[in-house]
Amino acid sequence: xxxxxxxxxxxxxxxxxxxxxxxxxxxxxxxxxxxxxxxxxxxxxxxxxxxxxxxxxxxxxxxxxxxxxxxxxxxxxxxxxxxxxxxxxxxxxxxxxxxxxxxxxxxxxxxxxxxxxxxxxxxxxxxxxxxxxxxxxxxxxxxxxxxxxxxxxxxxxxxxxxxxxxxxxxxxxxxxxxxxxxxxxxxxxxxxxxxxxxxxxxxxxxxxxxxxxxxxxxxxxxxxxxxxxxxxxxxxxxxxxxxxxxxxxxxxxxxxxxxxxxxxxxxxxxxxxxxxxxxxxxxxxxxxxxxxxxxxxxxxxxxxxxxxxxxxxxxxxxxxxxxxxxxxxxxxxxxxxxxxxxxxxxxxxxxxxxxxxxxxxxxxxxxxxxxxxxxxxxxxxxxxxxxxxxxxxxxxxxxxxxxxxxxxxxxxxxxxxxxxxxxxxxxxxxxxxxxxxxxxxxxxxxxxxxxxxxxxxxxxxxxxxxxxxxxxxxxxxxxxxxxxxxxxxxxxxxxxxxxxxxxxxxxxxxxxxxxxxxxxxxxxxxxxxxxxxxxxxxxxxxxxxxxxxxxxxxxxxxxxxxxxxxxxxxxxxxxxxxxxxxxxxxxxxxxxxxxxxxxxxxxx
Amino acid sequence: xxxxxxxxxxxxxxxxxxxxxxxxxxxxxxxxxxxxxxxxxxxxxxxxxxxxxxxxxxxxxxxxxxxxxxxxxxxxxxxxxxxxxxxxxxxxxxxxxxxxxxxxxxxxxxxxxxxxxxxxxxxxxxxxxxxxxxxxxxxxxxxxxxxxxxxxxxxxxxxxxxxx
Numbered sequence: 001x002x003x004x005x006x007x008x009x010x011x012x013x014x015x016x017x018x019x020x021x022x023x024x025x026x027x028x029x030x031x032x033x034x035x036x037x038x039x040x041x042x043x044x045x046x047x048x049x050x051x052x053x054x055x056x057x058x059x060x061x062x063x064x065x066x067x068x069x070x071x072x073x074x075x076x077x078x079x080x081x082x083x084x085x086x087x088x089x090x091x092x093x094x095x096x097x098x099x100x101x102x103x104x105x106x107x108x109x110x111x112x113x114x115x116x117x118x119x120x121x122x123x124x125x126x127x128x129x130x131x132x133x134x135x136x137x138x139x140x141x142x143x144x145x146x147x148x149x150x151x152x153x154x155x156x157x158x159x160x161x162x163x164x165x166x167x168x169x170x171x172x173x174x175x176x177x178x179x180x181x182x183x184x185x186x187x188x189x190x191x192x193x194x195x196x197x198x199x200x201x202x203x204x205x206x207x208x209x210x211x212x213x214x215x216x217x218x219x220x221x222x223x224x225x226x227x228x229x230x231x232x233x234x235x236x237x238x239x240x241x242x243x244x245x246x247x248x249x250x251x252x253x254x255x256x257x258x259x260x261x262x263x264x265x266x267x268x269x270x271x272x273x274x275x276x277x278x279x280x281x282x283x284x285x286x287x288x289x290x291x292x293x294x295x296x297x298x299x300x301x302x303x304x305x306x307x308x309x310x311x312x313x314x315x316x317x318x319x320x321x322x323x324x325x326x327x328x329x330x331x332x333x334x335x336x337x338x339x340x341x342x343x344x345x346x347x348x349x350x351x352x353x354x355x356x357x358x359x360x361x362x363x364x365x366x367x368x369x370x371x372x373x374x375x376x377x378x379x380x381x382x383x384x385x386x387x388x389x390x391x392x393x394x395x396x397x398x399x400x401x402x403x404x405x406x407x408x409x410x411x412x413x414x415x416x417x418x419x420x421x422x423x424x425x426x427x428x429x430x431x432x433x434x435x436x437x438x439x440x441x442x443x444x445x446x447x448x449x450x451x452x453x454x455x456x457x458x459x460x461x462x463x464x465x466x467x468x469x470x471x472x473x474x475x476x477x478x479x480x481x482x483x484x485x486x487x488x489x490x491x492x493x494x495x496x497x498x499x500x501x502x503x504x505x506x507x508x509x510x511x512x513x514x515x516x517x518x519x520x521x522x523x524x525x526x527x528x529x530x531x532x533x534x535x536x537x538x539x540x541x542x543x544x545x546x547x548x549x550x551x552x553x554x555x556x557x558x559x560x561x562x563x564x565x566x567x568x569x570x571x572x573x574x575x576x577x578x579x580x581x582x583x584x585x586x587x588x589x590x591x592x593x594x595x596x597x598x599x600x601x602x603x604x
Numbered sequence: 605x606x607x608x609x610x611x612x613x614x615x616x617x618x619x620x621x622x623x624x625x626x627x628x629x630x631x632x633x634x635x636x637x638x639x640x641x642x643x644x645x646x647x648x649x650x651x652x653x654x655x656x657x658x659x660x661x662x663x664x665x666x667x668x669x670x671x672x673x674x675x676x677x678x679x680x681x682x683x684x685x686x687x688x689x690x691x692x693x694x695x696x697x698x699x700x701x702x703x704x705x706x707x708x709x710x711x712x713x714x715x716x717x718x719x720x721x722x723x724x725x726x727x728x729x730x731x732x733x734x735x736x737x738x739x740x741x742x743x744x745x746x747x748x749x750x751x752x753x754x755x756x757x758x759x760x761x762x763x764x765x766x767x768x
Contacts, residue, residue, distance in 0.1 A: 387685075388684075389684060389685055389686070390684070390686055391686070391687065394685065394686070394687045397685070397687060399685055399690065400690065400694065401605050401606070402605065402606075402607055403694065403697060403698075404701070405607060405616050406607070406676060406697065406701070407606050407607055408690070408693060408694065408697065409606070409679070409682070410676045410677055410678055410679065411675055411676060411693050411696065411697050411700075412679065412683050412689065412690075412693050413675075413679075413693075414683075414689075416675070416692065416693055416696050417692060417696065419671075419674075419675065420696045420699065420700065422671070423671055423672060423700065423703060424699075424703075426671060427703055435710065436706065436710060439717075447724070450727055450728055450731050451727050453731045453735065453738070454726075454727035454728075454730045454731050456738050457730055457731065457734045457735070457737055457738055458730070460737045460738055461734070461737065464737075494740065497738070497739055497740035497743060498739045498740050498743030498744065499740045499742075499743055499746075500746055500747070
């Protein structure tokens with residue numbers, strides 16, 4: 001318990017640091033802004049707060065120090081003595097006392113100044129009071145400089161002390177310096193103590209731990225003890241003496257038989273007698289170390305020491321009163337036999353076999369590795385031989401996986417043959433029903449002719465489209481009759497269409513050609529066409545446009561109808577012609593007025 | 605070794621080809637080429653992309669329900685190798701493949717029959733309407749008339765002969 005606190009003591013700051021920390025904390029954690037024109041109680045409160053805050057901080061910190069450091073009266077006497085040896089009990093107590101006094105003084109200062117500040121009547125006055133208070137507190141602390149330093153050193157050293165549990169099983173090594181105590185502890189535990197040929201290598205107590213009989217044991221190594229009276233002993237020896245005095249352990253008094261340590265056996269014996277009073281009530285072993293001549297194994301010494309201690313502890317415990325209580329509660333239960341049947345413990349077969357196998361330690365089967373070694377270069381790794389197939393001779397088969405883009409594994413089925421048979425039957429039925437007969441009906445000649453004609457028509461159409469695309473029409477479209485058609489062209493076209501164009505000199509087109517203006521000829525007065533009902537102003541030879549090219553009245557009617565039909569669309573759109581783009585009503589009311597009710601919102 | 609199916613176009617993915625994409629929900633997508641993968645990344649639906657098998661099957665352009673298609677199925681339990689079974693399976697596979705091809709071809713042919721009918725009718729219509737582009741309406745009429753006249757004369761002559 002006391003062990004832990006030694007490591008957990010808070011750092012003791014130096015006086016200067018202490019003051020700095022506290023003052024900066026006051027600066028940061030209290031409000032900083034105050035003005036002359038504030039109300040006086042506010043100003044007073046502000047400065048009182050600062051004073052109290054500083055006092056509080058100092059108080060807390062110092063209290064913490066006082067509580068952290070162990071009180072020598074409260075801890076195990078071993079530690080108390082050890083600390084006394086190391087740090088001087090008086091000095092220690094004094095330092096702590098000073099800290100206590102400082103704390104009380106600071107409290108008083110704060111109290112006084114807070115009382116004074118109640119009567120401060122201006123900002124300046126309050127400020128000065130605060131300044132004075134803080135100043136005095138800091139001066140008090142400045143005076144504790146040496147105590148704080150000393151305590152810090154004590155703390156550091158204390159935290160580095162080995163954690164010796166005074167109540168557990170311990171073995172204590174003691175003897176002259178340089179006899180081999182540290183070597184022993186190094187051998188026996190995991191401790192790593194310095195071993196050097198000069199005396200007083202070990203200057204303080206060291207602890208190691210070891211296991212014996214499923215228990216943890218502490219082994220404590222001490223600095224060597226010289227033979228002189230107690231008063232003359234130095235700090236280092238005193239540590240050893242303290243350990244001897246207070247720790248309830250088995251003592252291993254190590255002697256150097258070979259006298260390599262520099263002291264004779266006699267001297268060692270004398271020392272032993274001198275410190276004998278310390279060995280009361282503790283099991284003692286005298287260790288004869290460094291005996292290269294005799295073969296005394298050190299282990300047996302250790303064993304004996306541990307056993308002795310254990311026995312000693314048990315004895316003392318039994319002698320105590322508490323044991324009886326425990327014994328009363330202990331009771332060993334044995335099951336009573338109810339019949340003669342033997343009920344030995346059950347061990348399964350496999351476990352027995354395995355145990356036998358482990359004992360016999362024979363290889364179960366031939367390994368691949370062995371085979372490899374045997375065959376050497378001929379060895380081929382053939383894992384297929386371990387396969388578990390129905391037929392043994394199929395093991396070396398190469399298994400096909402893929403055929404023509406299909407995975408064979410997808411077709412594997414136990415009743416694939418049955419399914420295949422069903423499929424074949426189906427197929428047969430279908431064939432019989434005539435499903436697979438190609439029904440290309442041989443078409444009659446007429447159809448074939450029609451097809452050829454259709455093909456020709458298609459080609460002709462395409463040609464016409466291409467021709468019209470090639471035409472370079474920039475100006476207005478003139479009707480067909482405006483351009484001259486050559487006689488040869490006409491004859492060629494008509495013959496392509498299948499008409500017989502030979503001997504056509506009497507035809508109309510030939511005679512019209514003769515009448516063209518390029519060849520001016522005197523017109524013969526011939527009654528070629530009978531005069532129809534026309535005015536004299538019009539020439540008789542030219543028929544009116546709505547009658548030219550028409551054979552009879554029927555044709556005239558039809559032509560008129562066609563003309564009216566083609567005019568109909570233009571009339572409906574109220575347009576004079578193709579170029580007429582006049583809009584009568586740019587914003588029709590029925591489209592643009594009104595709310596957008598249900599209906600399309602894509603357009604108006 | 606297995607030939608997988610491309611998720612997008614349903615084509616075969618041979619070992620050493622294509623790309624596999626694993627999504628955060630542990631679903632694996634295999635693609636036969638970057639075209640399919642790019643389409644997938646663009647979040648296109650294979651059932652709406654016209655050139656994929658998925659579209660063709662869902663649009664009824666190819667044979668979907670048939671007994672011959674039930675043979676090729678991915679099985680999750682592997683069967684131990686047995687020479688007899690493997691031999692039989694390989695042969696059955698070949699036969700099934702034949703039948704499957706026949707049936708698929710038949711299906712497509714049936715589908716295209718209607719088109720042929722329409723084509724015929726169209727040809728007839730075309731000829732009827734636009735014959736004037738290649739043949740004048742009375743192209744052979746003059747000759748016909750002549751022939752008729754000749755025939756008539758011949759008949760007259762015969763009749764005269766008969767009379768006499």
